[in-house]
Amino acid sequence: MLLDFEQPIAALEGKLREMQQLALDSQVDVSEAVAALEAKIKALKKETYANLTRWQRVQLSRHPERPYTLDYIEGMTTKFVELHGDRTVADDKAMVGGFAELDGRTVMFIGQQKGRNTKQRQFRNFGMPNPEGYRKALRLMKLAEKFNKPIVTLIDTPGAFPGLEAEERGQGEAIAHNLKEMFLLKVPVICVVIGEGASGGALGIGIGDRVLMLENTWYSVISPENCSTILWRSWDYKEQAAEAMKPTAKDMMEAKLVDGIVKEPLGGAHTAPQKMVETLKKTLVKALDELEALPTEERISQRIDKFAAMGVVLE
Missing domain, CATH: 4.10.860 (DNA Excision Repair, Uvrb; Chain A)
Structure with missing residues (x-):
């Protein structure tokens, strides 16, 4: 493509x-x-x-040949054991997770998974989790906390599934509950935007001690197309919307909303997937070394303070 x-x-x-x-x-x-x-x-x-313009970086983030969550897990780790189900409703195939060994340490990996072809995309619901996906993610986070293992989340979603049935089963509550619980997790948490980072669908697994973005990814409350639809009643202004929204990794760093940018191979992650996997692995290992050296209470306090400092408050 x-x-x-x-x-x-x-x-x-x-x-x-x-x-x-x-x-x-x-x-x-x-x-x-x-x-x-x-x-x-x-x-x-x-x-x-x-x-590249901001819209062009959005396009790169969606390239179908980019590595997805399972590609990173399989490329970076060994002994991956995928865990299933939220123990309440179902096993959401759009959200995957499990323990794996990363450079000699056991880590809980959790992330949204997209599909390569039509059949896989339908199976994975186009990377859009239902409430049970976020409840599964939280269950796995709590399991990691129980065994004192760090957590890495890989974010790549066009948003949480917007269907009526998802809302009926508590989509908003499930995401909000994750936000609350992730602030207080006692183990190190690293979140990485590896593709699209849209809305609460991304934020539902996006609270961490380190929040990183790959170079050609985006992170925003809404996609440029949907923003264009709301403001102009047409998708034709998506490029203008992207420029106004400033959703790219560079924009997020300047706004102090993320902690770092992981450089991609020239041409994007899809041009050299293995090199991208190796680069992210080195970044994660270094970040985990730094976070595990901090006392638990100090790490949690820094996590809360970081997110509490975001935005503008008027009294």
Whole structure:
């Protein structure tokens, strides 16, 4: 899948492949031309991805070839044991979680999971959890707390499922309950936005000692399309909405709403998934080392103070 702004890069890469094939077929030395074209492609990539608009970064965050939650868990850890069900209603397939071994320590991983094809997307409900998904997430967090194991949440959702049945089963209450309980968890909690971070659907597993965002992700109360629909009664103004909302990782850092940005490979996480997995693993290991060195009460106090300082209060 190619996005609009990737077309010029793809055209040059096509020429490079043709040139390399010509060299193989004709035994002609075109090494200098190949090197020059490779340098041109690299320069164009750097220029393109350094100057992406906010809407273009939103598009990158949704790229279907980006690593999803289970890709990161399987790539970063060993001995992953997925746990199921909220012990009340059902097992929400849009929310996954379980214990795994990360660099020698046991960690509880929890996150939203999307699908690669139509069948998988339907099975995972397009990464939109129901109330039982958030209740499952909280059950797993409490289990991790019981055994004194740190928690890592991986956020990638267009929002909590907005269906009538979800509201009837207490969607808002389930998310609100998670917010309250996550503030008081006694174990280290790291939250990472790996794709889309929309609304309460993201926030329901988004309260942590460290909140990180991958470079080409977004985090906001609403998507640019839905914002455009509300303000202009049309999706046609989604680009303007994205610029006004400022939902990108850089914007969130400037607003002091997240604690760090995890750099992606040039071109986005989907261009080098294994490299992205390794980069995130190193980031998580370093953050866990720092958090586990803090006394429990101090860590909880810092977590509460961080979120309490956000926003503007008028009296």
